[in-house]
Structures are given as C-alpha cells and as structure tokens.
Amino acid sequence: MLLSDSVLAAIIAGTATLSASLLQLRSALLREAAGRSAAAGSRRKKRLQMIILLAVVGGAGVSGFALSQWLTNGERAAQSVMQQELQARVAELSRTANELDLTRGSERAEIENGVLRKIGTEGVAVTASVPACRPALLSPIPGATTLPAGGEPAPPVGGCSEAEASAVTLCATIPGSAAVTEVALFSRLADSDAAWSASRFLPGQESGQARFAEKYTESAPDAGVRQVCQGFAHWSEHPRTVRIIVRYSLQA
Numbered sequence: 001m002l003l004s005d006s007v008l009a010a011i012i013a014g015t016a017t018l019s020a021s022l023l024q025l026r027s028a029l030l031r032e033a034a035g036r037s038a039a040a041g042s043r044r045k046k047r048l049q050m051i052i053l054l055a056v057v058g059g060a061g062v063s064g065f066a067l068s069q070w071l072t073n074g075e076r077a078a079q080s081v082m083q084q085e086l087q088a089r090v091a092e093l094s095r096t097a098n099e100l101d102l103t104r105g106s107e108r109a110e111i112e113n114g115v116l117r118k119i120g121t122e123g124v125a126v127t128a129s130v131p132a133c134r135p136a137l138l139s140p141i142p143g144a145t146t147l148p149a150g151g152e153p154a155p156p157v158g159g160c161s162e163a164e165a166s167a168v169t170l171c172a173t174i175p176g177s178a179a180v181t182e183v184a185l186f187s188r189l190a191d192s193d194a195a196w197s198a199s200r201f202l203p204g205q206e207s208g209q210a211r212f213a214e215k216y217t218e219s220a221p222d223a224g225v226r227q228v229c230q231g232f233a234h235w236s237e238h239p240r241t242v243r244i245i246v247r248y249s250l251q252a
Contacts, residue, residue, distance in 0.1 A: 013067060017060030025053050116175055116250055123182075123245035124172040129190060130234045130242060133160035133209075162209075165235035170244045171227045176220065178248035180228055185212045187232070190239040209236035 028049055160166075174180070187210055188199035201207060204214035213231035220226050228246045 011064075011068075013064055017064065018057065021053060021057040021060055024056075025050075028053060113250060116178075120174070120178060120181075120248040120250060123184070123247040124174060125243060125245045126170045126172045127241065127243040128168055128170055128232075130166055130168050130210075130232065130240045132237045132239045133164065133166050133235045134237075135160045135164060160235040160237075162233070162235050165233040167231060167233050168242065169229050169231050170242065171229040172244060172246040173225050173227050174246060174248050175250065176224045176226050177251050178226070179251055180216075180218075180246060180248050182245075182247040183216050183228060183230060184245040184247070185230065186243040186245075187212070187240055190241050192241075196243060208238075208240075210234045210240060210242075 183203075185201040185203065186196045186199050187201050187207070188194050188196070189208075192199075201210075201212050203212055203216075205211065211233050213233075216228055216230045218226055218228055230244045232242050234240055234242075
C-alpha cells in the first residue's frame with residue numbers, strides 16, 4: 001500500500017526528531033558513566049538532563065503525530081475542494097449537452113419545415129392509370145332474335161355510357177397543418193406523349209368521355225397528416241392516365 005506524501009513527510013520528521021533525541025540520550029549516558037564518582041549535585045543535574053531529554057522525545061512524538069494529523073486534514077480539505085470542482089464541471093457539461101440537444105432539435109425542425117415548404121411549392125403529384133370502359137352486354141329476350149341482314153350478330157358498340165363510367169379516386173398526403181393552395185388536374189390517353197401541361201382539366205369539365213369531380217375532398221387518416229382526394233370518371237373505350245398535383249403552404 002503506497003503512503004501519501006503528507007504521511008511520509010510526518011514519518012520522516014518524527015524519525016529525525018527521535019534520532020536526535022536518542023543521540024543526545026546516548027551522550028548523556030556516556031557522560032554519566034564517565035563521571036559516576038562526581039558529587040551528588042552533579043547527579044541531580046544529570047537527572048534533570050534525563051528528564052528534559054525524555055520530555056523532548058515525548059514532545060517530538062506528539063509533534064510528529066500532530067503534524068501528521070494536520071497534513072491529513074489539509075489533504076482531505078484539498079480533496080473535498082477538488083471533488084466540488086469536479087461536480088461543478090460535470091454539471092456544466094450536462095447543461096451544455098442539454099443545450100446542444102435543444103439546438104439540434106430546433107435546427108432539425110427548421111430543416112424539416114424547409115423541406116416541407118419546398119414540397120408544398122412544387123406540389124405533391126399522384127398518378128393513376130384508368131383502363132378502358134367495357135359496356136355490359138344486354139341479355140337477349142327469350143324467344144326473340146335480332147340479326148342483321150348478313151345473318152351474323154352485331155359487335156358491341158365501343159365505350160360505355162356515363163352511367164357505366166369507371167371511377168377512380170386520387171389522394172395526395174400533405175402535412176396536417178398545411179393549407180391547400182391549388183389542386184391541378186390532368187388527363188391524357190395512356191399511349192399519348194403529350195406534355196402534362198397540355199392535358200390539363202378543370203374541375204367538372206368533360207373531355208374525351210372523362211370528367212373530374214367538381215370539388216376535392218379532405219380527410220385525416222393519421223395524426224399530423226391530411227389527404228386531399230379528387231374523383232375521376234371515365235367511360236371511354238380508350239385507357240387513360242390521370243394525375244393530380246396538390247400544392248400547399250405551411251401555416252406559421
């Protein structure tokens with residue numbers, strides 16, 4: 001077990017004092033042995049010296065112990081101060097880490113809002129394909145036959161009536177706090193290469209045996225988001241591709 005510097009210093013000081021006292025005691029004993037024939041007054045003097053020497057040795061021991069205790073108390077006080085400083089630094093680091101997390105969270109929210117604003121300006125596009133409408137064949141009346149002049153059944157007329165139209169609903173998802181600024185509608189034949197800008201529809205407008213609904217609808221299927229939906233009806237014998245673009249702005 002290693003001794004601390006304070007304890008080691010106290011031991012060295014006590015040892016030096018004790019060694020000096022022992023040397024003085026030895027010298028006194030030698031002088032006493034050499035002068036045993038001296039008078040009684042001289043013996044009293046030597047006894048007094050012995051008492052003084054013993055007092056010095058005892059005082060050295062007490063002083064060494066006191067010095068050791070004083071150094072130990074000082075070391076404990078220094079350790080307590082260092083521990084308090086360390087706790088203060090740990091608390092400061094913890095506050096700094098919390099502030100950094102809050103700053104990062106704020107920056108992340110700003111970045112996300114910037115991305116959502118950009119998406120809202122460009123618009124959320126949803127595209128769908130609508131197959132050709134096939135009319136339902138009418139069952140012949142029992143006992144009656146209707147044949148053309150050539151004797152062969154007539155082929156069914158292409159397309160459907162508007163009452164038989166194929167319906168599809170296109171839905172775009174936007175943030176729950178957004179305000180819809182525009183719902184752009186587009187439709188073109190499936191095999192067409194025309195630009196979408198040249199195939200724009202107005203709500204409720206009929207073109208090519210197809211029509212978008214007059215109004216869009218909104219719903220909130222999940223917390224924090226909304227869906228903007230637009231209906232489309234198609235009764236042509238030609239398949240079509242339809243698209244909606246929903247633009248929005250974020251409310252402050």
